[in-house]
Amino acid sequence: MTPPTPPTVHLAPRVALARLPTPLERSPRLGAELGLELLYKRDDLTGLELSGNKARKLEFLLAEAEAARADTLITCGGVQSNHCRATAFAAAKRGLAALVLLRVPDPSRPPALEANALLDRLAGAEIRWVSHDEYRRRAEVMEAVAAERRRAGRRPYVIPEGGSSALGSLGYVAAVAELRAQLPEAWRTGPLTIAYAAGSGGTGAGLELGVRVAGWREARPVGFAVCNDAAYFRAAIAGLCADARRRWPELPEVPPAEISVDDGFIGPGYAQTTDEALSLIRHAARADGVLFDPVYTGKALLGVARRASEPGGLPSSRVVFLHTGGAFGLFPFAERLARAE
Missing domain, CATH: 3.40.50.1100 (Rossmann fold)
Known part of the structure; x- marks a missing residue:
């Protein structure tokens, strides 16, 4: 039986990423x-x-990024961040680049790629390992990375932790x-x-x-x-x-x-x-x-x-x-x- 069509939120544009309605x-x-x-x-x-709750958030965030003509998504999370993995694949689906900052105890000795971190790389995302101290300043660090990208002629769009x-x-x-x-x-x-x-x-x-x-x-x-x-x-x-x-x-x-x-x-x-x-x-x-x-x-x-x-x-x-x-x-x-x- 097909579920009834839910009302739509019309407050902001969205792009189709999630398979909705979910069961x-x-x-x-x-x-x-x-x-x-x-x-x-x-x-x-x-x-x-793009599994999980991040897909619903990214529908609205990517609509704004594309309206701003962004070509690169920048975000952050733990080494096994579902959000970073979803962002990496959303970027790939929409023809954008992605850069993810992943928190680890020692960036000079990053862990082996597995699970979500492996999928980030498979989707083509650039991974930057950051320390716990840097991660506490994540908004500042992501803005610094965005400024670096702007100097290189790119148009970055920063997505906060978890798409929140x-x-x-x-x-x-x-x-x-x-x-x-x-x-x-x-x-x-x-x-x-x-x-x-x-x-x-x-x-x-x-x-x-x-x-x-x-x-x-x-x-x-x-x-x-x-x-x-x-x-x-x-x-x-x-x-x-x-x-x-x-x-x-x-x-x-x-x-x-x-x-x-x-x-x-x-x-x-x-x-x-x-x-x-x-x-x-x-x-x-x-x-x-x-x-x-x-x-x-x-x-x-x-x-x-x-x-x-x-x-x-x-x-x-x-x-x-x-x-x-x-x-x-x-x-x-x-x-x-x-x-x-």
Whole structure:
């Protein structure tokens, strides 16, 4: 059955990159085990090379880049950044060059190319390894690289970490409308939890704006932090929403106090995970035939599973899990996953 066509966000131009609408699937077994009515919004299926939530953001960002006649995309992320890989392939599809800054402990001794970093190179992106200290100044460093490119006669366009900007967040304003149109009629009224992994704030900002644009008061986005704490993400998401509202005044206000972020499942840190999360990833693959990753969605899934067992741990037992992708991030954890039980 073909899902109904969702309303379109008309605030800014977009180019077609993602395969939309993405499927909405019922959890065959895991949801019942957790005592939840669980649906997966399969944004891991926005494509293969462009898989995950980044594709929705890049549709708006590349439209702006092309309107500015840019010929080079510059962005940044961790060594296994899904966003950098998606940007590299988006650039290749649109005939643009890409340069990605990847964070590593020692740029003089970069890691072997594998998983997302390998795919960056396969797509033709130039990789620059940067230290953790340089990455803390990533906006400044990317602007310096852009200035270097301008001096060489190129026309660069800088995309922030994760594609998280007011413009990029429109991808998830549109996704909320798409989701609501796909839901069973009974799910469109009454309390609903929309669970997602919070990595840079752009997806959360789009969801918070989207449920308000739709007047969908019963839907409560809940972000599970994969790095940084809840206060950081509330501020980041509120800031992106405020930026969007300054650019498009018709958008609603999003008070920081209304933004829900759970920072209980970060584990040892960004791009690191726990045996508990790996065990759940393995179990979900066997129970539901769905792949989650250790860096983003696995942490969010663990958060949902743990909070489901606590009274009031989730806004409701009816949950849509926004699967934002990341399957390539499984491969660096191959040895630990093989022994996770």
